[in-house]
Amino acid sequence: xxxxxxxxxxxxxxxxxxxxxxxMEVLDIYVDVVSADGAEVAGRRFPGVAAHLRACGPCGEDFxxxxxxxxxxxx
Amino acid sequence: MSSAQRPAVASASGRGxxxxxxxxxxxxxxxxxxxxxxxxxxxxxxLLLRAAHAELRRRSxxxxxxxxxxxxxxxxxxxDALLAITGKLDRFRGESRFTTWAYKFVMLEVSAKLGRHYWxxxxxxxxxxxxxxxxxxxxxxxxxxxxxxxxAAALRRAVTEVLTQRQRRVFVAIVVEGVPLDALAVxxxxxxxxxxxxxxxARRKIRAHLAAQGYLGAEGGMP
Numbered sequence: 299x300x301x302x303x304x305x306x307x308x309x310x311x312x313x314x315x316x317x318x319x320x321x322m323e324v325l326d327i328y329v330d331v332v333s334a335d336g337a338e339v340a341g342r343r344f345p346g347v348a349a350h351l352r353a354c355g356p357c358g359e360d361f362x363x364x365x366x367x368x369x370x371x372x373x
Numbered sequence: 374m375s376s377a378q379r380p381a382v383a384s385a386s387g388r389g390x391x392x393x394x395x396x397x398x399x400x401x402x403x404x405x406x407x408x409x410x411x412x413x414x415x416x417x418x419x420l421l422l423r424a425a426h427a428e429l430r431r432r433s434x435x436x437x438x439x440x441x442x443x444x445x446x447x448x449x450x451x452x453d454a455l456l457a458i459t460g461k462l463d464r465f466r467g468e469s470r471f472t473t474w475a476y477k478f479v480m481l482e483v484s485a486k487l488g489r490h491y492w493x494x495x496x497x498x499x500x501x502x503x504x505x506x507x508x509x510x511x512x513x514x515x516x517x518x519x520x521x522x523x524x525a526a527a528l529r530r531a532v533t534e535v536l537t538q539r540q541r542r543v544f545v546a547i548v549v550e551g552v553p554l555d556a557l558a559v560x561x562x563x564x565x566x567x568x569x570x571x572x573x574x575a576r577r578k579i580r581a582h583l584a585a586q587g588y589l590g591a592e593g594g595m596p
Contacts, residue, residue: 300513300514301508301511301512301513302513302520302524304511304512305511305521305524305528306580308511308548309577309579309580309583309589310576310580311573311576315573317569317570317573318565318566318569319566322477322481325477325480326468326469326470326476326477327468327469329469329473329477330470353573354569356484356553356554356555356565357565357569359432359484360477363428363431363432363483364473364476364480366427366428367424367427367428367473367476367479367480368470368472368473368476
């Protein structure tokens with residue numbers, strides 16, 4: 299991806315994006331679906347949350363950390 | 374941003390309060406029985422502390438923390454997460470596993486604490502105009518720099534011309550200067566959600582402006 303494309307992608311917004319507050323409300327449910335059925339299933343069931351996690355770095359970090367915790371990589 | 378996109382939580386997860394898994398049921402039971410509560414809280418705190426340590430280790434390089442400070446933050450995050458969990462236990466509806474729900478509070482506490490930590494040890498400001506580093510921020514290769522500078526200049530003009538003063542301040546801090554969202558929320562006395570929405574609106578306005586100017590395609594890629 300070129301820098302131009304990266305900037306273009308960053309500026310694009312997804313109208314399904316539910317925002318941080320709503321994404322955090324259901325993050326535990328979303329993570330359980332990801333760990334049980336995979337990211338694709340979770341994304342289909344919660345498109346607004348998936349859209350948000352793709353765009354929001356801090357919420358994406360919380361998602362990564364929570365998924366690591368529940369999938370047993372917490373040591 | 375769609376407020377109509379509220380996921381159908383119970384149906385999507387396939388769980389309701391009555392469909393609790395055995396482990397979650399046991400957590401709720403032991404936390405409700407006075408004779409077992411203290412022991413259950415101690416076990417839960419241990420789990421939260423392990424999760425906090427692991428999460429801080431995972432983020433340590435980016436956050437620039439380690440050693441005693443990291444250990445302190447892990448304890449603070451676990452303590453505060455436990456407090457939040459016990460205060461909100463009646464809101465747990467069994468739509469996820471109890472431990473997943475509980476770990477979520479650790480992640481939120483770790484993020485909030487790292488946001489505050491940022492200002493105790495802020496990175497040394499880089500020399501020069503932060504706008505000059507925009508091509509690098511978006512991974513422009515040296516070969517692209519000259520062309521990208523034209524787009525960066527247009528971006529800068531758009532930020533000045535189409536954003537409100539508050540949107541401009543937030544966009545520049547996060548996107549141009551690289552201040553973490555949670556840290557900026559602490560500095561501005563705001564929330565991650567409020568600032569994200571502000572940047573979301575700013576991105577939409579800037580993109581529409583750049584597309585109208587012919588810098589970006591209306592739907593995809595370069596014009």
